[in-house]
Amino acid sequence: MKKDIRRAIIAGNWKMNKTRPEAKELIEAMKPLVKDAGCEVVICVPYTNLETAVELTKGTNIRVGAENCHFAKSGAYTGEISADMLTEIGVEYVVLGHSERRQYFGETDETVNKRTKAALEAGLKPIVCVGELLWERECGITEEVIARQIKLDFFGVTADELKNCVIAYEPVWAIGTGKTATADQAEEVCGFIRGVLSKLYGKDVADTITIQYGGSMNAGNASELLSKENVDGGLIGGASLKANDFAIIVDAATKG
Ligand code: 13P
Numbered sequence: 001m002k003k004d005i006r007r008a009i010i011a012g013n014w015k016m017n018k019t020r021p022e023a024k025e026l027i028e029a030m031k032p033l034v035k036d037a038g039c040e041v042v043i044c045v046p047y048t049n050l051e052t053a054v055e056l057t058k059g060t061n062i063r064v065g066a067e068n069c070h071f072a073k074s075g076a077y078t079g080e081i082s083a084d085m086l087t088e089i090g091v092e093y094v095v096l097g098h099s100e101r102r103q104y105f106g107e108t109d110e111t112v113n114k115r116t117k118a119a120l121e122a123g124l125k126p127i128v129c130v131g132e133l134l135w136e137r138e139c140g141i142t143e144e145v146i147a148r149q150i151k152l153d154f155f156g157v158t159a160d161e162l163k164n165c166v167i168a169y170e171p172v173w174a175i176g177t178g179k180t181a182t183a184d185q186a187e188e189v190c191g192f193i194r195g196v197l198s199k200l201y202g203k204d205v206a207d208t209i210t211i212q213y214g215g216s217m218n219a220g221n222a223s224e225l226l227s228k229e230n231v232d233g234g235l236i237g238g239a240s241l242k243a244n245d246f247a248i249i250v251d252a253a254t255k256g
Helices: 020-034 047-057 083-088 099-104 109-122 134-138 142-153 183-201 222-226 243-255
Strands: 009-013 040-044 062-066 093-096 125-130 166-169 211-214 233-236
Touching (some): 009 166, 020 047, 020 062, 020 243, 040 093, 047 062, 083 109, 093 109, 109 125, 142 183, 183 211, 233 243
Parallel strands (some): 009 233, 093 125, 125 166, 166 211, 211 233
């Protein structure tokens, strides 16, 4: 991490976990453990827990994010939630283009791009996820896949808007599998992403963008991953559901 020039951000992605009482318990346990964090701490929680999370984190250093939002302002989109609905209740971040959305819910780079623009327009900070499949890595096209996702997902996003975006590099083969990318693999792709941003937006802008790693990041491997120059934080799934483990990762980012 280069904390002198960009924000280090540790974000939990709770995915489809935690009822409201469980969410309350986890947030209360987490609060004292991360209160002295030297990085931004975000929890991205299911829609049903957003209001609870916003309420319980008021006056603390924990920011709240959603796990998706729709691109339309309102309308006949049964089951969807707009960006305005999120900002109105105090949500600051939103995860977009997560590989689980792409894999199970037909999300494409085109819809991720539309959602990113809608989120920015509403004043949310999008955490846009990119990452290659195992098959793509084995075929040697990781960089091609990542460059394409970055170009498409951020198409039409201005340099000023990009400053409110976070990019999460999440190799799909490392998510929920216990198979972490090595720190060198994470650094290689995060550095590559910065290079793509540099071509699109110029080096000065690219140098300020937070690029997280996600995929089986945990209390045991966070320090090494976060020690890499281009890994500016983490998007944490499983380990964010345990207050102590999440706090250890936050500590690693604080020290890193
Ligand atoms: P895990 O940390 O459970 O592998 O999940 C990573 C992830 O998908 C975060 O968005």
